[in-house]
Amino acid sequence: MTDVSSSTSLRTHRCGDLRVADVGSTVTVCGWVAKRREHGEHLAFVDLRDHTGLIQCVVPGSVDVRSEYVVSVTGVVRLRPEGTENSDLATGAVEVGECAVEILNIAEPPPFPVDDRGDVDEVIRLRHRFVDLRRPRMQANLRLRAKVNSALRSAMDRQGFVEVETPLLWAPTPEGAREFAVPSRLSRGSCYVLPQSPQLAKQLLMVGGVDRYYQIARCLRDEDLRADRQFEFTQLDIEASFVTQEDVLSFVTEAVLDAAEAATGERPAGVARMTWAEAIDRYGSDKPDIRFGMELIDLSGVFAGTEVKAFASPCVKAIVVEGGASLSRSRLDAHTERAKSLGAKGLAWFRVTANETDGGLALDSPLDRFLSDDERAGLLATTKATSGDLVLVVADEHRLACSVLGQLRLDIGGRPVSEGPYRYLWVVDFPMFDGVDDHGHPVAAHHPFTMPNPEDLDLLETDPASVRSQAYDLVLNGWELGSGSVRIHRSDIQSRVFAALGISDEEAAARFGFLLGAFRFGAPPHAGFAVGIDRLVAIFAGEDSIREVIAFPKTQSGSDPMTGAPKPLEPGQLAALGLQPVPQKLD
RNA sequence: GGACCUGUGGUGCAGUUUGGAGUGCACGCCGGCCUGUCAAGCCGGAGGUCGCGGGUUCAAAUCCCGUCAGGUCCGCCA
Known part of the structure; x- marks a missing residue:
């Protein structure tokens, strides 16, 4: 396999690429010392590792390298002597002989073995994530994620979507998930918030005539963490104009099946479909595991x-x-x-x-x-x-x-989420409202801009609990992969939904005034979706936690053992932001 | 906010039930030997706040209380 990126000024080949076809070539490979095996003063083996794999280098003498030293090795590729081939290695038929080893950097012994054998405590892995990432498992996960991202982008491009970036510094819109606040330096006492999702921004893009938008978007929610939830996560965020629910399901299906094919080599047969009511009745869940x-x-x-x-x-x-x-x-x-x-x-x-x-x-x-x-x-x-x-x-x-x-x-x-087979499922016809709040008002099941099912419109005032919405979820093996809805683009319907939710006109204007204002200037019918990429990749990678497919994740308590985040700010930084710590309440 | 599980040399474990000397295993590390190994082999060695604090006891890794860290889950995640 030729690859324009494989050779550089410092190397001719990557470790894992060498094959019988390379026999006779003088090569230089660079990487980390995975193992040294000394056989006296006349022979030593050095297993060299890079992101592509291991290659055995044979040194005619002793060599003073230790585990994880960064070295450059120059030698001649040759067949291994009869009987010494190693079928466990992709490169096991050959070796680099007569090697000269140049030490590019020394290294302390790693805090844990840099291989895939055995488990290591996760907090130790996270503290030394830069070492953990060298392991084949993590290399494979990161590269799988990149492949999935690429397939998703390509599917969206092909379907006429345009990639637009939206702000990370957004305005507080208190509703739903807890937001991360970012204090403003120029406007003391005021804050931006980090977006829970680009929800409102992408609807504004529809008003702006973008027609089909997508983004591989970072989303931030200050809620408790789980195996499938981090503060920061990534969504394939989609919005399209002049479409129905069926159009959106079709766009997303195409993208996700493409990603599955890119990740697993096999294109899933399709996505099953079930109403929310059926899912609850048959499986007791709105994200049923139908395996x-x-x-x-x-x-x-x-x-x-x-x-x-x-x-x-x-x-x-x-x-x-x-x-x-x-x-x-x-x-x-x-x-x-x-x-x-x-x-x-x-x-x-x-x-x-x-x-x-x-x-x-x-x-x-x-x-x-x-x-x-x-x-x-x-x-x-x-x-x-x-x-x-x-x-x-x-x-x-x-x-x-x-x-x-x-x-x-x-x-x-139940079985681990990542265990095959993959069973995709659309759950459709979610209810418009789910439960009631402290004031007895219905609570939006999805969000307050979700279009009710036209057949149920007149129930908004009489029997809100039975109103179905045009909201839908994508489910894979019992994990919610994403959700979306047709949005309300007409102010008369929006007003009725706000009324049902117990949101006054004043309150709506205060929270979402910019969106509602924009909608007065010609909002097209539009609908969208967002796919959780961390979850999708984790399942494809055979992992049951999204932390395994995130380069630098946080622990369940939201800390980062490597950087020590979160940390107190210096007094000077606090002052510049107009902030003052409040002492912890003593119980 | 709550429930459960885990914490023992650098790493992974056993030891905790039934209290009795930091005892053991594998890997790694350091030194020596070794010309075809590949989880190399052989010989020798170093390395411990049993997460932390308190209590019970003649005696605590072990029992009790508290606490910290990590994990799984409930709540939460429009």
């Missing part, structure tokens, strides 16, 4: 009018754990505790066993003696559970019963 079954089963009919107090609820749902009858009582208790911590009043379990006398099925459960014969038969028939299975039942309000069982389904049957 496995164990779907929620509705037993409300079976227990309608039941005498069993625990099941006297609007909704009775169940999951079947195949072979789960062998779970110990302590495991079942743990699941019950988990269900309670998720808000359920309790968890009923039924072990399904073979009835020894007639060969039929029997239930083993503390609740069994309270069940009528019809309920017992109905439970078995509806769940299709068989001998050796375990049936877990939650009775509650519909949403709660679904979400609790959905979580138990993942606890019991």
Whole structure:
């Protein structure tokens, strides 16, 4: 493989590129000493590593290099002697012989092994991230990420999108995620905020006639961190004019499938689709992992009018754990505790066993003696559970019963997100509102600029909870990869939505005045989406944490073990910004 | 704000349940030997605030309380 970047003024080849075809060539390779093996004063091996891999260099004498020394090695590529080939190395058929070694820089012993064998404590890796990044795993992850970015850009370019950069210093728009504030030096006491996303900016670009915008955009949210969440993350941000939801789904599908193909070498067959209501009902989640079954089963009919107090609820749902009858009582208790911590009043379990006398099925459960014969038969028939299975039942309000069982389904049957196969899913028809705030007003499920489903417009004033929106999520293996919506471009509809949200005209003007003002000057119909690139790359890389695909991530408490951030500012810096620390409250 | 898990030479672990000398394993590191190794091999050596603080005890890596750091999760993430 030829590559214009492989040779430089200091090297002729990259370590991992040397092959039998190079035999006879005099080469110079540069890199880090991965290993030195001395065999007395007449022979030494130096394994040299760069980002492409390892090459064995043979030195006719002893050589005073240590692990991670930076060296330049010049020698002649030759076949390895018969029987000494190393099939574990891509370069294992050859070696660089008669080597002269020039030390470019010495190095202290690394704080941990610079290879992919074994795990190292993450805080130690992060403290020495510059060493960690030399490991093949991290090199592969960074390069995979670049490849995904490139595929996404190319897909958007091809589809007529134009890349536009938007400000990092934006105005506070209190709504949704907590924002990072940046104090202004020139305007003391005032702050910019770092964008949670370029949401408003990209809508303004639509008003500005950009037509199709995209950006690989950094987003910042001051919320608690998780395996799939960092303060800073990166989205493929998209907005387009004169489009419908279907157009957006098509744009994003194209980009994501291109990225998948670039990353994995295989183009996914497509993206499944499901309504939000179906996702909740069948999987108890708005981001269902559809790699496995164990779907929620509705037993409300079976227990309608039941005498069993625990099941006297609007909704009775169940999951079947195949072979789960062998779970110990302590495991079942743990699941019950988990269900309670998720808000359920309790968890009923039924072990399904073979009835020894007639060969039929029997239930083993503390609740069994309270069940009528019809309920017992109905439970078995509806769940299709068989001998050796375990049936877990939650009775509650519909949403709660679904979400609790959905979580138990993942606890019991879930697999790491990065484990194949990749199952992409569009979740569509999200509700417009989700829950109510302290004042009893509905809360926007997506954001307040989301267009309601036209069929449900007239429910805005009468039954807001049942209004569907034109909002949609992309889900992969149970992770939310991104979300988007058709936006409201007409002020009459926007006013009705603000009214439903309990946002007054004055409040709306104060928060989003610049956007609403802009919309008076000719806002086209528009819609958009944003894909979480960290999550996408992590899954492609086989990683279960996005930290593994970010060069310099933060810990769960938001610190950086390498730089020590966050740190107090010098008094002078504080003064220049007009800031004064407030002493910590003592409890 | 909350739940759970983890913290032992540079690295990864065992030891903690049932208190008894910083005991052990692998890697790395330092020195010596070694002409075909590749997780090289052989010989020798150095390296410890058992995260930190307090308590119980004749005695604490081990039990108790607190605290710090890291992780997973709930809340939070329009």
